[in-house]
Amino acid sequence: MNDKPGLIMCVCTGKCPGFEKMDVWDFINRVRVELPVEYGFIHPQLCEEDGDRFLADMLQSRRKLIVAGCAPNMQIKMFRDAFADAGMDIKTDLVPLDVRDMTLEQAFEKVEKALETMGVSADE
Ligand code: SF4
Secondary structure, eight states, X not given: OOSSOEEEEEOGGGTOGGGTTSOHHHHHHHHHHHSOOSEEEXXXXXXXXXXXXXXXXXXXXXXXXXXXXXXXXXXXHHHHHHHHHTTOOHHXXXXXXXXXXXXXXXXXXXXXXXXXXXXXXXXO
């Protein structure tokens, strides 16, 4: 498995007030350009049926994923089956970050810290 995780920002359809404090496009562009992630992108609603199908395809790569979106316990509940079906361990292969009601700077720092905790650096 490649060491750099992918990062998905899930924006809850794009209409959720929880993401109104930041420009999600500026956030994802800063993350993918400035932080050591393999890639970063925005998904509209990961916990819907098409999100399940998307995750099933995505996890074929067996790459760790950071999901910036709602509460970790909600993410773990919603994505447990997809990770199990892909033979991945949700406890170690998913890094769920709650970035609701955060400014871009706060969310960016949260991702930066998570990458540090994972031991991922820009040199890899
Ligand atoms: S996974 Fe979380 S952030 Fe994404 S659509 Fe579902 S509830 Fe919203």
